[in-house]
Amino acid sequence: MKYSKLTAVSALSLATAGFGASAQAEDLTLCWAAWDPANALVELSKEFEAQSGHTMNFEFIPWPNFADRMLNELNSGGNLCDLLIGDSQWIGGGAENGHYVKLNDFFDAEGISMGDFADATVYAYSTWPKGSENYYALPAMGDANGWFYRKDWFERDDIRAAFQEATGRELAEPKTQKELLEIAQFFQEREIDGQTVYGAAIFTERGSEGITMGVTGALYPWGFKYENTPGSYDMEGAVNSPEAVEALEFYKEFYETATPPGYTNSYMGESLDAFKSGQVAMAMNWFAFFPGLYADPNTGGDKIDFFVNPPQNQAGSTLGGQGISVVAYSDKQDAALEYIKWFADPEVQQKWWDLGGYSAHNAVLESPTFKDSAPFAGDFLEAMGAVQDFWQEPAYAELLLAMQKRIHDYVVADQGTAKEALDKLIEDWTETFEDEGKL
Amino acid sequence: MAEVILKGVSKSFGDTVGVADIDMTIPDGAFVVLLGPTGAGKTTTLRLISGLEKLDAGEIHIGGRNVANETPAQRDVAMVFQQYSLYPHLTVRENLEFPLKSPILNTPKDEIIRKVNEVANVLQISHKLDNKATALSGGEMQRVSIGRALVREPQVYLMDEPLSSLDAKLRTDLRIELKRIQASLGATILYVTHDQIEAMTMATHVGVLNEGRLVQYGTPRDIYENPNSVYVASRLGQPRINILPADLFGTAPKGAHRIGLRPEHVTQGEGRAAQVERVEHLGDHSRLHLHLDGHDIVTLADPHADYAPGSALQIAPKDPLCFDAQGDRIY
């Protein structure tokens, strides 16, 4: 039991039984964020250990530090990680700066076809330049930002009645962003079972990517565009379009009128906490957490249900998710590739989904049983159909930080107007693209 | 033991002159005291001989050897410092053993024990051998540091005001003891002090330094009785010699610019009338502070003689020392 569980691999006997591709057993380190799916991956990888004889080590870093630490690691040419499940936006930098191993030859040799994976995920997680057939990662974890709510409260008659009275509508999963806000405002500071509850937990985190990921959940449905013409970097009129301004003002209103006190710097963890402790009626978060939420003994099961980020002017969800890449500075690349090969196997992918990971393999997603395999499975497919991602430029970090600052300054620190914030954002971004030589 | 010869020894520190052009011979077995005020170059001379400072010019010979390029270790001298010469982290015994164990002497073990015990006996510190050096009284410490010089048989002992940090009583006792040890070992000692009593009582030779120069070198009696300048005359003698205009008591002696009158060389009851300013009763004698034509004169008197301040007293010089305008002695 215990410690031996991880290392209970009798290396020699099993190494030969597996792939046999590498002569020696290696210690591989896989780096990822510390969250529920990571635990699933540990479970899943035991099989790989048994088959290949390699030992898997894991370096899981909490989300707020994840990008910081990993990009730092890559940029310093470190070989801490052999395998990296890196955020979708990193792919540009990873490819251009040679952090990631290009996988085309390997895929060809091993017969792995990107056609077997969902198009949106291949586009977002694997390719650079976008849409080209240059692969730097294998889609590992599909993800998008979605919502969950207290189904038990939504179903309570007293609450339903009160809602009806307040809004003249039935209390149900919101169909638009504005309805979402209305529901949240309804629950704000409502007394339920002797406890004051609040509307919804949204992302407001400043340090890494939190508030951007949250606010884009409003921006995309309003029709926000990064550029007027894709690839032209002409942001004036797109980024600060009236719709974008409205969406931003909406998000600020949401923050001010329908979130629990103290949620000035909250991201995934805080959102989960708020929900699990029964403080909020709704919360936004990544699909990745949904299996865990569903399994939660207090607020899971039939107390919880899920919905896709509601549309406003159009449908739109913020893309999450990651591909798995081999780090170019690793000196165990062969073993790392072995892992990818193993991971790409449809059976493994199915198991991955069963354990709580979001597979992007068509064999899994298109399986007839998929939709009913979990209460959020259908929502997941729907969300993935309308996802948008942040800039995937090599200068992504700079672009993101600018947005973090401008949005947080406006929404949380209450400085300036929405238009000013977006105007300044365009200035920042323009400067970045100028430095990049793209403008 | 050896003779030490200094030839034209000079040393300056930046703009300040340490010592300048010193010629001096310290005969084998002599007890030479260098006397002078702070900054006269006494300690510098000592440090030059020991090799702690490097010469600017001149030569130093120890036992006939020119030591210019030798390290302190190679010169084979022993030195007693004014203070801080005992290693506080060692016991008395270890302190005494320290020089014997040096790579240059590398004395065999039983020899070390023998010598240390011997020296401890001489200095009467045998019972303190295993004490930490810091647990000793000031007098004992100074005895041990002298002992640390004595365990060796160096060419010459150099002592830098070894008694100055002790109180008066102890100083008197150690003075006599040191003199006795020197005599019994026949050691060559170069001893630095600014205390004229020490210079006069212990030395076979006294060298008087002034601003880095050796101004007179001779026996204590010689220096006291036949100083070659005003400067030397005022170094020795307590109360200090009266330096007066040559013509204060009538015609000046030929060529003399100033005369030096030791207090005991003032004859009372004849000559010019001076005014008694103050009488200090010092027990064994009294000091009379006199005033004559705007000059202060100090002379001695019987302790019980009754002089009232303000009264007059006739005084006359007896065997004055005569100096020229530069302060050099004429006769």
Added chain:
Amino acid sequence: MSNFIQGLLRLKRGPWELVATILIALGVFMLMQPFVMWGFTYSFITTLIGTVMFIIVSHFPE
């Protein structure tokens, strides 16, 4: 005051160090003051001059 100016003229360390110290302090103040933008803009050069001056004048005689 006249002592101070004389010290400056004779390249004495004390008064010059004082001038350099004041420049550095002024530069630091300009860097962080909330009043005028040009103060912020020219703070760096002020501090730099003060610091370089300090290094030089600390070798002047006392």
Added chain:
Amino acid sequence: MTETPITRAARGTPPTVARKIKGLSDRAIAWIFVGPTIFLLLAVNIFPLIWTINLSFTNFRANRPNREVEYVGLRNYERILTDTDIWLNMQATAHFLFWTIVLQVLIGFTLAYLINKKFKGNDLWTTIIVLPMMLSPAVVGNFWKFLYQPQIGLFNYIVAFFTGKDPSSFEMLGQVNLAPWSIVIVDTWMWTPFVMLICLAGLRSIPDYIYEAAEIDRASKWRQFWTITVPMVMPFLMLAVLFRGIENFKMFDLVVQLTGGGPGSTTELTSINLKREAFEKWRTGYASAYAIILFVTVFGLASIYVKALNKVKER
């Protein structure tokens, strides 16, 4: 000539022993002793500094090794020094600096003054008071974050207890008007002992006889305080203020853990801002210029500090 160890050694000893006796020259020892330190500092401090100066004139990005590096002259400096956002960061730093120093000096001096009354057990209590400053600022920042949690945090609870407010009605770390004070409070908690210790050294450096002289000179206690205590502690206080000034000007770990610069940019001190530029945005050239600006400022303050240090040392 008498037989001495030297003559003996000179005659028959092999050169190795002679060298052993003679040893290295003082000059050689001096360089051998200082050399490694200077070398290490050259390698780890000076060489990188020169590199930074060089980089500050380029548009280099450390995360884009394949891009061509261009010299852009003073453009990085120009950008930084005309950037109102950075100016705002500087003002946030100034707020932090000013208030921490004011509070620490007031409380620290008062404490030192009280401790100097030499009541029984003052040593023990002094040691206890000193503890916070020796701790890791990052860890301290981290657990103060816990203390500042609305509702569950001890700080809010205690404030609520004394003021009757609802503990969840205010958020030290999240509110624009409170966040700057949240870092001031923690820094003051942590570093007041430092100012206190130095003031205490200052107070203890005033010999009793000075007060006795003043007493003989018929100065009142009040006059003694202002004409003797305060001016004589002043050099020490200067030392403390300069040191705290330098330290807080480059403050990073504590604040990163506490507020991370937020909310918005209200507590984004220069170091945090610089870290974002250098290690998150990876605008290395630009950040280098930024670093040089901080360098020069700290260097200037440090030279004044060393002057103060030597002044205190002379006492």
Added chain:
Amino acid sequence: MAQIIIKNVRKEFGDFTAVKESSFTIEDGEFFMLLGPSGCGKTTTLRMIAGLELPTSGEIYLDGEEISQKPPSQRDIAFVFQMFALYPHMNVYKNLSYPLVSQGMARRDVKAKVEDVATILGIQNILKKPVGGLSGGDRQRVALGRAIVRDPKAFMMDEPLGALDAEFREHMAEELRALHDRMGATTVYVTHDQLEAMQMGDKIVVMNNAVVEQFGTPQEIYDKPATMFVADFIGSPSMNFLPFDGSVAEGAQTVDLQGHSMTVPRQMQGASGKLVFGVRPEHVTLSDTGAYRGEVLATEYLGTTQIITLDTPNGALKARAPAGQVATVGEKIGLGFKGEAVTLFDENSGRALRSELNEGIVTHG
């Protein structure tokens, strides 16, 4: 200017008694020395007079007024500290004016007064200088200036020359005494240097172990020591003590020392047992004929005189002889003592036996 009377003053610090009941009187205008080894209580006594310490019991009168429990500021006394206690952060002028400003004197008056004092002490040219860079002598002058600027009733000086180097000390002592002679202010001066005390003092109190051993003029104390401690402490070399077992009757004029009869002043008090024959080195005469003989151990040349150390049947003895007298080490010489200057002591109590010589000085029984 004032007379100071110390009456049964006692001072304890916790368990430690610094000064046992002491009484003496300092006359108006006197230069009064408190002399004793370190730790004898002399400084504590001085500080009690100044008000820096309050006595545990006893009275102190300044100019007829009982002041023993008043703070220093109400005593009108100036104090010169051993380490000078100049205010290090002020310049000379500020130091000198400090007591005046503290009293609330008008600015113009302060200036005039400070300049006056500076002129007296010859320090006008350094008024603007910080005290840090001054030489020892100048510091001393500033410290004195700060004391006299106020025209206090009395001056207290706590080893004011102790921090100066030996060469300058003698000079400064003369300056100080001259200043006193000019101003005529009552001065109480603490020192451990017997020569300084003899040279400068009008009167001396010798203290040892918190007790006043003797009180009198310098010559009186030298000639007629009341205790062995005083005899030993005063004079250099100090008094020779030749211990002997024997007895002396009241009225006796000789004592028996190792079988030799020695003249002594007529004794007013009889004693027997362990006694000590005390004679000053200058009262030892050397002769070839003397029956009481000693072996020369060492000679120390001192210019006009020399000190000859001899080994006698009663122990070591030092004699002061003219420098010209020849004495070779190892030689045995006859010794004579100047009988009328001899003091006999009781070794156990350490007290001098009463005799014609010390009549009126030694009163106790």
Added chain:
Amino acid sequence: MSSFSVTEPSTRSKWFAGSLVILYALITMVPLAWIMLTGFKSPADAISYPPKVIFDPTLEGYVNLFTTRTRQTDEFLAANPPETWYEEIVRQYDMVIAGPSKFGERFLNSVIIGFGSTFLSVFLGTLAAYAFSRFKIPLADDLLFFILSTRMMPPIAVAIPIFLMYRQLGLSDTHLGMILLYTAVNISLAVWLLKSFIDGIPTEYEEAALIDGYTRFQAFYKVVLPQAATGIASTAIFCLIFAWNEYAFAVLLTSGTAQTAPPFIPTIIGVGGLDWPAVAAGATIFLLPVMIFTVALRKHLLRGITFGAVRK
């Protein structure tokens, strides 16, 4: 009235001063005491409102700190009854201990890097301090200022070129790299502090040894070193505390292999949000050595924090 002296504060003012200082000391201890208490709380108690002062102590925080845990199915749990007390603690959440956490490793890194850099900086610092104290070194004042100023530099600013250099040399995230870096930062303190200690050892001792037949180098290690031992020891502790507490360089230049505890502790997470008892436990373990050292150092504290300028 018996032991009055004008400079001695009265009993009443002592009492008053004493109580104020003690009050401050107690207030200042509250956060520290709270964090130590929290280490012994259960996660629920840690975030309870109002904050709990009295609670059932548990070692859960410490167990969580040192282990990683996974949730298991009921069947699995039933089949494997807990064997140890710490296993039992996690069982109440239907979990099992999966292995050791990274905390031990990071703590060990702190120890290795701390002691390594301390040794190096004290070793080099002693040599340099001796040279500065005893020999005429050209431009010594400027060198000393330069040495000190390196410590004043903002770590983030220094980190930029260091990062690039280490990347080039392959020193990123290595123990050696961190040891060298901390040594470079610490050496200034070591040189200044030790210089002040060595300045306090009179040169006469070495001169005596030189005359007694020893070489300069022998005099250094036979005479100076033993006397400087206390100074060296306290310098070492100061250096150790710095390396122990350092965060900025650690967070920028290490990511795993050589990461020290300060950047790691704040990232200890539990299921969901931060696992405060585990964080508190980590903080307690991490802070405790420094507290002990502080008490041991109290006599040299001032010297250390003022680079040797102020002696107490």
